[in-house]
Structures are given as structure tokens and as C-alpha cells.
Amino acid sequence: MSDTSTDKPTTERRVYVLPLDLLERIRSYQSDNNISSEVEAARRLLSEALQARDTINDLMKQVRAYHRQEKDLRALARDVLSGHILVIQIKIDDNKVEFGLRNGEAGMIRRDGKMETGTINEDGTMWFNTSWPPLRSEKSVKSSGGWDSPPSDDLDDTIPF
Numbered sequence: 001m002s003d004t005s006t007d008k009p010t011t012e013r014r015v016y017v018l019p020l021d022l023l024e025r026i027r028s029y030q031s032d033n034n035i036s037s038e039v040e041a042a043r044r045l046l047s048e049a050l051q052a053r054d055t056i057n058d059l060m061k062q063v064r065a066y067h068r069q070e071k072d073l074r075a076l077a078r079d080v081l082s083g084h085i086l087v088i089q090i091k092i093d094d095n096k097v098e099f100g101l102r103n104g105e106a107g108m109i110r111r112d113g114k115m116e117t118g119t120i121n122e123d124g125t126m127w128f129n130t131s132w133p134p135l136r137s138e139k140s141v142k143s144s145g146g147w148d149s150p151p152s153d154d155l156d157d158t159i160p161f
Contacts (some may be wrong), residue, residue, distance in 0.1 A: 091105040
């Protein structure tokens with residue numbers, strides 16, 4: 001049992017001044033979606049807008065953080081992926097969770113915590129070909145001009161044969 005005096009709060013009260021036309025749009029969204037409060041409607045809209053900005057790396061970080069706390073892959077799929085606005089497909093089996101995004105990217109986490117990224121095509125087939133997070137050598141190759149960058153003249157001096 002945790003001491004509530006040392007627990008971090010999960011919410012914080014804020015006051016924002018909004019233009020009337022934006023406030024009317026929030027109220028319309030609230031009404032159209034049968035949301036009980038204006039605050040909850042604004043919270044959902046903000047959450048969806050921020051999710052729409054997420055990248056595959058953002059989602060992989062969220063998946064990894066959840067997995068570190070909870071090893072149940074079905075709970076991970078439910079709590080992190082199923083409500084995310086960019087996720088279009090989730091596949092769950094006993095040893096891994098795979099998910100595809102609207103932009104054609106895909107991610108996977110295995111029960112042991114190993115993660116990969118890849119792609120998903122129009123028919124829902126996913127391929128995984130890159131460890132996540134990327135290996136240090138992959139980062140340095142990509143940041144130094146990429147795999148297709150011209151070779152350096154000093155490479156011959158470092159080859160040991």
C-alpha cells in the first residue's frame with residue numbers, strides 16, 4: 001500500500017481562455033459523442049490531437065515503458081494500443097504483440113521485451129526488419145550519410161587484411 005502523501009498527482013487543474021468558436025466546437029463534439037462533461041470532451045480532443053502527432057518511436061517508447069511495469073501482452077495491447085488513433089491493426093499471440101499504424105509503419109514487442117519495427121501493407125501483412133531501439137552502429141551509419149553514402153578514402157587504412 002502506497003503513502004498518498006508521496007504519490008505524484010495524476011491530474012492538475014488548469015484554466016485556459018478559449019475563443020468562443022472553439023468552445024462551441026468542443027460543445028458540439030461533446031453533444032455528438034454523448035460525453036457527460038465539457039472538460040472530458042476537451043480532454044479527449046487534446047489526447048487525440050497529441051496521439052495524431054506520435055511517431056513509431058513515440059509508440060515504441062510507450063510500449064516499452066508499459067512492458068517494464070506489466071508483462072501481460074494483452075493488457076499492453078488494450079491499455080496502450082487499442083485506443084490509439086494511429087493504430088489500425090493489432091495482432092496478439094502468446095509470445096508477442098504486433099501493431100500497424102496508418103502511415104505504414106509497424107511495431108512489435110516480444111514477451112521477453114525484445115522489440116522491432118517494420119512496415120504494414122494495405123492487406124495488413126506486417127514485416128519486421130529493424131531492432132528497436134536502433135543499434136548504435138545503425139545510428140552512426142545513418143547519421144553519417146546513410147547506407148548509400150560514398151565510401152571514405154581512409155577505409156582502406158582500417159581494413160586488417
